[in-house]
Amino acid sequence: VKEVIVQRNELAQCIRKDYNRRQFYNLDETLTMKFFNSKKTDEKFLTTSLNDDFIYSQMLIDCLIGTTPVSNDKNELVALCKRQYKNNSDELNILEEFEKDYLPERSLWWYTRHSFLYRLMNKAFRIENIDLLLLFRFFIRDIRQQLIKNKAASAIRAYRGQFICKEDLELLTKFSGEFISMNSFLLASSDYEQTRSSLLSFTSSYQIEKVLFEINANPQSDNLRAFSNITSFSYYRNKEEVLFMIGSIFRLVRIDRDINGIWHIQLNLCANNDHPLQSFIQQKKNEFDILDTDLISLGFILEHMNKLDDAEKYYRFVINQLPKDHNDRDRCYHALGEVTQKKGDYDASLKWYKKSIENDLQTSKEDNPNIATSYNSIAVVYSRKGDYALALESYRKALEIWKKTLGEDHPDVAMCYNNMGIIYHEEGKYSDALEFYHKSWNIRQKHLPVENRSLGQLHACIGNVHCRLRNYDLALEHYNLSLEAFEKSFLSHYPDVPMVLRNMGLVCQAKNQYQQALVYLKKAATVYRQSISATHPDIVQIEKTIRYVSSKL
Structure with missing residues (x-):
């Protein structure tokens, strides 16, 4: 208990004074913090999204700083604030002053005033309201220039x-x-x-x-x-x-x-x-093909932050601003295909990917590698729809272009072989699946270290096919190679790991090696429990299998 006050007016005055003091010292303002763990030995943190959140936020800030404000941003911000504070005469007076008198060299004065600007911008950062942050670009850039x-x-x-x-x-x-x-x-x-x-x-x-x-x-x-x-x-x-x-x-x-x-x-x-963070950030930029700090790049970042509606909105906005023959239209069409695919709207996704190809054919040759990328994406959508014949047809088109333009041993060719192997696997054509998985492996092992995650996933796929063919020893061999790749990549809690361990347990069960099966199944259950709830179907199923195998001992 701080004080005992019986007079209502005195109490209100005391509360107001306390509130103003806390505001003056910024004690109640929420800090929006992102965390990055650089210790590769600390696997638990690496399996969370904290590191990705950190890197995405840095890239997002670079885009906000790097994109040029629109001349009307300030007017739109003022109009929004007038609606927000329509019943607050004090803030409306400050808002009128801001609208009339704001100058870039006074941006620090305005920021420290603790008015609508301070509160609204900090809230926009806290909840990552991209529309609002874009309106604040002029203010953010002005503050940055004053700090520099x-x-x-x-x-x-x-x-x-x-x-x-x-x-x-x-x-x-x-x-x-x-x-x-x-x-x-x-x-x-x-x-x-x-x-x-x-x-x-x-x-x-x-x-x-x-x-x-x-x-x-x-x-x-x-x-x-x-x-x-x-x-x-x-x-x-x-x-x-x-x-x-x-x-x-x-x-x-x-x-x-x-x-x-x-x-x-x-x-x-x-x-x-x-x-060491800049190398991680640059790696992500290369992975997303982020070439500049423009609205398309902002869309890529938002897409990978799973803000799909925002990403789609900015891609559409850019398309409407670009001339019909502009090269960036193709990037936007393809990006819209990715977003709608992630949203599960496969028909819309196919429409955008095909539009990307049409646009490329109008501005470049038929063997443009970008066209192959779109064919590969179309194939992925068809496979998700269960239309494997059309998926393979599109993969073959992509493969033909990539082999012609990039060479037989390019990683994109390896990716295409791998994807075709997955289709054959789904169709039950296991010999064809093994052929294409091994084609992919022959290329990837020339480019990637043995501990690479992609090789770990590929060995797991090969192991799954051998399991189907009842080549149990070969299945276990590839499962072990898969685990070795994940562990050397410091990904022993990666989502594929418990599935590989579970499959190893099932293989040992099929070989009547119940003791060893139990070891693998319990390891799989331990890893599962670190990332999913006890009621998740995967946990329920593996515990059921553990009970069955235990009964055989």
Whole structure:
């Protein structure tokens, strides 16, 4: 109990004062943090989506910064805010002032004012509202330019007081020594005593912890996200403030608790060459064929973040903006095929892939590798629909183009062989399936290390065919090679692993080797339990099989 107050007006005044103080010190503002685990030996974290979330968020921020704002963005943002705050006269007055007087060089002043701009933009970052963030592009770029223009001349140490939930604190503790990024602007203070005393002056509630971040940053490091002491530009001139750019990456150096119950967390701002993340980010960009920070690239990122409706919307928007003969139309058509395929709308997916081919044929030769990619995608859709004859026909068209333009030993040719093997497997044509799986393996083993995930999956497919043919020893041989590839890739909790272990158990069961079957089945059950619930059909089925095999001993 902080105080006992009996007068209603006095109580309201006390609550308002307490609220304003908490707002002034940013204590209640939710921090949007992303986490990256670089320890390849820590398999549990690698099997989560945390690393991918981290990388996607960095790529998304790069797109927001890199895409050029539309001249009407500010007007649209103002119109949206007027609707949002139509019953709030105070905010409408500030909004009118912003509409009339805003200048890029005053962006820091506006950000620190804690008005609709501050709240709405931070919320957009927190919930990843892409439409709203795009409207804020002009404001984000203006702030970034001011941070770059007024960057600190020497190393700084800043502090941030924060209330956070116990779950977030546990996550921070687990990631000690690792990397975190802030997916919004991070406002901190140069005054340690003021930050600490502000935390001490408030009582934290149940499940909420007090945290004091100590942030060290050196402007001499290369390729930093921008940061600056913004005291002279701030709305509150009596606050010594430092602002860090969205997407700033920190190494979590230390975390401990003092006698007053405040958790102290030391963060060091990282430059690109201080951490291994840039190679991961570049790898993802290459994987997604992201060539630039444009709206198409934004669509690719959103698609892989599983924000399919947003991705589809931006692809359609770009198509409507492009001339009929523009090369990027093909990229958008193909991307729309991917999105609608992922949404399960196979007829729409086929329409977009075929439109991509039509567009390519109008602007390039028939043996364009992009056309082969579209044929391969069409084949995947037909196979999902169960139309294996049309799937094989499209794979053959893709294969012919790739072999002609890329050569017999190209990885895309290997992928096509593998996909055709899957079709033959589904059709029960096991000899043909083995032939095409081995064709794929012969190419892939020239390009990939033995521990590659793709080789692990391929060995599992070959093992499955031998299992169907009752070549049990060969099946076990390839299953073991599959597990070896996954384990060397630090993917021993990869979703395919428990399926391989289960199949090994079933093979041993078929050979009446019940003791060994039980070993594999129990291992499979252990891995399954780490990623799916106890009531999942896979868990229920494997436990049933374990009981049956146990009864045979």
